[in-house]
Amino acid sequence: MATCSRKVALAAVAAAVVSAATASGQLTGPNGWPSESPVWPRYPVGDRGRRVHVLNGTWEFAFLGDRPLERALPKTVSWEPVTVPDAFDARPDRPSCETCWPSQDAARENDTGHDGQQSVPPWWAGDGEASSCSSCCSRAFGDQGNRRCWNSEDPSSANGRSFAKCCGQDPLRYRRGVAAYRAEVELEPGTASLLLLGGCALRCLVTVDSSFIADHAGLSPFTVEVPASKLEGQRVRIVTILVDNRFDRRTHPVHQPGYDWYQAGGILRAVQLHSLPGPDLSYLAAVEVFPRSLEHVDVRVRPSLRAASRAELLYRWRFDDGDGCDSREWAELVAGEGLLGVKVPGARPWSPAAPNLHRLKVAMLEPSGELLDCVEVRFGLRTVATRGRDILLNNEPVKLFGFNRHDLTDSPVLSHGDLVRxxxxxxxxxxNFVRGSHYAQDQRFLDLCDVHGLLVWEEVLGWQNTLEDFSDGVFMMQSLKLADEMAAASANHPSVIFFGFFNEGRSGDGSPATAGAYQAMASRLREKSAGTRLISWGSNAAIDDKHLAFADVCSFHDYP
Incomplete structure (x- = not known):
């Protein structure tokens, strides 16, 4: 499963992209931020319950340079507006097509060499302005675009102009250092909230107002609790995220400069702030559905720490309910026990040929019946297992055919249309299969895989890790945390049939530290997924791999 770079254009895709992008239009809340989550789960509400604020849009940004990463901002900061999500060191180029690449007729008239012949290569001359501009600035041809665009000796010709001038390269392209992002959101006074980040890299410090609340490394979705403001009547909360895209083995060894893709820094995926109905941090932290057959599921309901301490709270549930969260006639459950072997009414199996999906709502209520939280998850009824040399999907052998894929076009920040394409x-x-390389996947992409019936291998951040890593307590602590976050975020995706880790790590090493690392990661992912995913890793040690006993499937990389 060698990584395949792809730069494919399909004209037939355009209509599907436009249609899907239109369908993803979002409602807007009273403070101007979108109010509908861009990914599952969803949060239906009545008069009470959590309120969603999607903080995708204009933030304040400042590049602070090569300085220590500290919780507090410098006294003087020069802010500028940017659109989040944002990879500040890998923003797309903005080519000056009209200035640097004339139309086809102008090219024939003006772009001639000293001998009177066209200096524009044949591959370029007949394609017209748009395609020539795209080709010359395309990062697929290297960090300076297509070299053949810049080889003219005549500085007055289109080919003689500089890459930086013509392609509009962002001044922070490939810069390493500390950057700051800041946004305001208006909430009801005295309410607690949750901050959900789909991906922030490489290392991120999060503060709300002046309170530090999180230090996170690695690329995976994570959630942090935001206590209610101590200032009476405060409505506006200020979210500040400091991002360090430098490599540092002491603080975030899960990111390393030798990995085989460019690791960009910034807020790379969606940011959401969920306001709770009051100051109490009682909410549904997770609702996970694990199929046990093509009709029956186990349901795991995980309340927040605060909610778990309140034995008086009520929990109710229903499959495939309509709009809203009117739970008066729903069945009850005990959060700590969940549901075991419950039958899904009107069960329809999920498969690549028929990707049927079901929904489950769970409500958390006060003893009075007042709604505290309501979560709706989407899931599919499918099983995955092995038998001899076969992988079984819904008890039938399946042959996997597909590709490795990175979240990358001209930037690692992808639009909904990019994902649909x-x-x-x-x-x-x-x-029928795609491997997400080499980090937890964008939840929007997995939602699409669920709908379109694509099978997915998802894996924890890592590439060719070594005994030095496996012996490093910080590396292992962060890797296990990333495994927890990936497994939690993807629990309800039927498309995800593999969980992996340590791509091409030194699994031929039989030392106790390496064995312990592989066993710990495999055990953690198997536990968190309740046995509903196959566990593996990309191994280039083949039959010399010392740790295959921990894998469900042997995945050998054999490069020609």
């Missing part, structure tokens, strides 16, 4: 490309090729 990738799905359509995979489907057009005839793939």
């Amino acid at each position: 990738d799905i359509m490309i995979l489907k057009e090729i005839g793939a």
